[in-house]
Amino acid sequence: MSKKIIIIGGGAAGMMAALSVKRNGGDALILEKNDRVGKKLLATGNGRCNYTNKNLNINNYHGNNPKFAYSALSEFDVERTIEFFESLGITPAVEDNGKVFPLSFQASSMLDVLRYEIETQGIELITEAQVFEIKKKNQFTVTLKDKRIFEGDRVIIATGGMALPSSGSDGNGYNLCKKLGHTITEIFPGLVQLKLESKFLRALDGVKFLGVAGIYIDNKLILEDSGDILFTSYGISGPPVLQLSRTALDYMNKEKNVELRVSIIHTKTQEELLEYLVNRFKLMPNKTIEIALIGLINKKLIIPLLKETNIDKNKNAASLSKDEMRKLSEILTSWSFKVIGSQSWGNAQVTAGGVNTAEVDNKTMESKIVKGLYIVGELLDIDGDCGGFNLQWAWSSGYIAGLNAAKN
Numbered sequence: 302m303s304k305k306i307i308i309i310g311g312g313a314a315g316m317m318a319a320l321s322v323k324r325n326g327g328d329a330l331i332l333e334k335n336d337r338v339g340k341k342l343l344a345t346g347n348g349r350c351n352y353t354n355k356n357l358n359i360n361n362y363h364g365n366n367p368k369f370a371y372s373a374l375s376e377f378d379v380e381r382t383i384e385f386f387e388s389l390g391i392t393p394a395v396e397d398n399g400k401v402f403p404l405s406f407q408a409s410s411m412l413d414v415l416r417y418e419i420e421t422q423g424i425e426l427i428t429e430a431q432v433f434e435i436k437k438k439n440q441f442t443v444t445l446k447d448k449r450i451f452e453g454d455r456v457i458i459a460t461g462g463m464a465l466p467s468s469g470s471d472g473n474g475y476n477l478c479k480k481l482g483h484t485i486t487e488i489f490p491g492l493v494q495l496k497l498e499s500k501f502l503r504a505l506d507g508v509k510f511l512g513v514a515g516i517y518i519d520n521k522l523i524l525e526d527s528g529d530i531l532f533t534s535y536g537i538s539g540p541p542v543l544q545l546s547r548t549a550l551d552y553m554n555k556e557k558n559v560e561l562r563v564s565i566i567h568t569k570t571q572e573e574l575l576e577y578l579v580n581r582f583k584l585m586p587n588k589t590i591e592i593a594l595i596g597l598i599n600k601k602l603i604i605p606l607l608k609e610t611n612i613d614k615n616k617n618a619a620s621l622s623k624d625e626m627r628k629l630s631e632i633l634t635s636w637s638f639k640v641i642g643s644q645s646w647g648n649a650q651v652t653a654g655g656v657n658t659a660e661v662d663n664k665t666m667e668s669k670i671v672k673g674l675y676i677v678g679e680l681l682d683i684d685g686d687c688g689g690f691n692l693q694w695a696w697s698s699g700y701i702a703g704l705n706a707a708k709n
């Protein structure tokens with residue numbers, strides 16, 4: 302007789318786990334808290350769903366032991382994932398940096414084909430079913446908040462982390478796992494905008510530029526990334542900032558002073574820029590420095606930069622002292638800010654931290670504490686960089702858990 306496997310959570314990992322159970326001869330039941338599955342999937346990739354990445358490397362993953370992810374990511378790898386979704390109707394579109402999207406560029410296409418497959422494969426799906434408790438004797442007994450009870454041979458927990466709680470993943474899965482004897486590592490938002498300390502934020506709000514951002518600890522560069530950067534009323538945003546946020550917050554949690562440096566002009570070194578500015582200002586003998594910077598940088602940056610460097614905006618550009626010229630070239634190539642925190646869970650794309658991976662078998666996703674229990678997706682202490690790596694983790698871990706739950 303085929304095994305009955307209860308999957309808790311109908312997100313990316315849960316839906317993949319259910320399909321894998323079915324393909325491997327098991328009976329799957331999905332219990333989803335929301336009135337529909339895959340709510341978060343619709344929000345991914347700005348509504349376009351960046352569902353994997355051709356350049357995937359284990360270094361794109363983080364956690365107390367990122368290598369935990371290696372086995373599942375190699376078994377149900379990027380190629381298998383692309384093939385899997387192609388068989389469901391998703392034609393892949395590969396963009397810069399290896400990011401893969403459905404050619405329709407609609408996240409809803411991903412959800413549509415998954416839901417179609419779930420329905421046609423006869424997978425039982427119960428929505429508005431919030432799991433409250435999981436108990437194991439010979440079998441698993443799963444109790445919902447409204448007291449309905451389900452029994453199964455195996456349970457796969459796929460309740461996600463804390464990012465975007467309005468999508469359903471509000472962290473309640475950690476309690477389910479704790480009650481079963483698991484420990485949870487420190488959790489904090491990953492891929493999130495950073496709050497900075499600066500008296501100029503209001504003036505800078507809305508300034509966007511193509512630049513480089515770097516995290517510095519004790520004057521040492523730890524990590525940097527480039528792309529579109531946006532100043533906001535609370536601090537800073539944009540893809541490079543999201544990418545750096547995990548490292549920044551990790552150091553903050555370790556009570557380090559975290560500095561973020563941005564280069565507004567990244568195409569020249571400080572020395573080259575200094576030379577360029579000297580020549581530029583010579584050609585504008587009658588312009589004040591405030592006017593002489595127009596056309597070089599976003600106009601909204603000019604006054605804050607001059608205030609920060611204590612340069613009088615009415616001073617003639619050509620008459621700037623050597624020291625003022627040096628300060629200006631320095632700040633334009635490396636403007637330093639203190640990081641004081643991040644936006645909250647509602648803005649985060651992923652959860653750093655989660656169920657301790659030392660308590661889970663990385664080849665099967667089975668709990669080492671409760672036999673027959675499997676834990677997958679963002680709920681585990683594994684998080685990926687921006688670029689399709691988090692969904693790939695959800696697909697890979699979900700698939701492997703489904704396979705092993707059905708077969709073993």
Ligand SMILES: Cc1cc2nc3c(=O)[nH]c(=O)nc-3n(C[C@H](O)[C@H](O)[C@H](O)COP(=O)(O)OP(=O)(O)OC[C@H]3O[C@@H](n4cnc5c(N)ncnc54)[C@H](O)[C@@H]3O)c2cc1C
Pocket residue numbers: 309310311312313314315332333334335338339340341342344345346347350351352353430431432433459460461462464465468469470471473474649650651677678679680688689690691692693695
């Ligand atoms: C705005 C945004 C954009 C993103 N874009 C991308 C992207 O383009 N590419 C990428 O790789 N990653 C992206 N991510 C990250 C990615 O979406 C997640 O890492 C991934 O969805 C995690 O899958 P999961 O199945 O583990 O959890 P989730 O997708 O969060 O699913 C968990 C499900 O479990 C349900 N649930 C929770 N508790 C219970 C309970 N007690 N009982 C029953 N059901 C429960 C929830 O309602 C939810 O449906 C993005 C995230 C956000 C927030």
